[in-house]
Amino acid sequence: MTTRTERSAAGLGPRCREAALAIWVVVNLVNVLQAAGFASRPFATWVNPLLGLVIAALAIPATWALAVFARRDAGWRHLAGPIVFDAFVLLMLWVDHLARIEWRDPVVPAIQIPYLILFFGSILLMGLPMLRIDRRRWAVTVVSTVVLLVAMAYATAMGVG
Numbered sequence: 077m078t079t080r081t082e083r084s085a086a087g088l089g090p091r092c093r094e095a096a097l098a099i100w101v102v103v104n105l106v107n108v109l110q111a112a113g114f115a116s117r118p119f120a121t122w123v124n125p126l127l128g129l130v131i132a133a134l135a136i137p138a139t140w141a142l143a144v145f146a147r148r149d150a151g152w153r154h155l156a157g158p159i160v161f162d163a164f165v166l167l168m169l170w171v172d173h174l175a176r177i178e179w180r181d182p183v184v185p186a187i188q189i190p191y192l193i194l195f196f197g198s199i200l201l202m203g204l205p206m207l208r209i210d211r212r213r214w215a216v217t218v219v220s221t222v223v224l225l226v227a228m229a230y231a232t233a234m235g236v237g
Contacts, residue, residue, distance in 0.1 A: 088148050095141035095150075096205060099157060100213050102134045102141075103202035106161075107220035114227035117236040128172055135165040138202075157202030164194035199224075 109131050113124035142158035144150075171177050171187055179187035199221060206214040231237040 088150055091144050092148050092150055095144035096209055098137045098141045099202050100206050102138045103199055103217055104220045105134055106131055107224040111224045111227035114231040117231045118234040132165045132169055135162050153205050160194055160201050161198035164198050
């Protein structure tokens with residue numbers, strides 16, 4: 077008999093498969109949108125905050141998937157990514173859009189550290205379950221994450237990372 081943490085979304089029924097697909101779409105959209113945000117920083121600083129709001133809107137399908145996983149007792153591997161992503165979105169909205177705290181330049185470690193841990197943690201935790209469900213989709217997530225990291229390195233090299 078398998079434990080719930082050993083089950084993949086594929087073994088939990090069609091609703092969980094839909095939720096896993098939604099999380100896969102969310103994590104890849106986050107990667108692509110944030111990559112576009114980093115790539116645009118050197119010449120169009122207004123783009124990144126708008127893309128941040130689009131990323132925040134992705135908390136809607138992520139939260140829906142979280143609810144599906146919780147109702148189906150899917151286990152922590154499926155729950156962790158959407159929980160961490162929702163926490164990241166709340167922090168991002170508060171810091172960048174509501175309180176408008178400048179923490180990137182100069183760097184404010186008390187904000188930067190949890191911000192980056194939640195951001196990259198959510199990408200890792202949302203992407204990881206797909207490794208057991210569909211390796212081809214997981215590979216797409218790896219590629220979109222590499223694109224994000226390259227765009228981040230570009231922005232950093234341009235002095236706007």
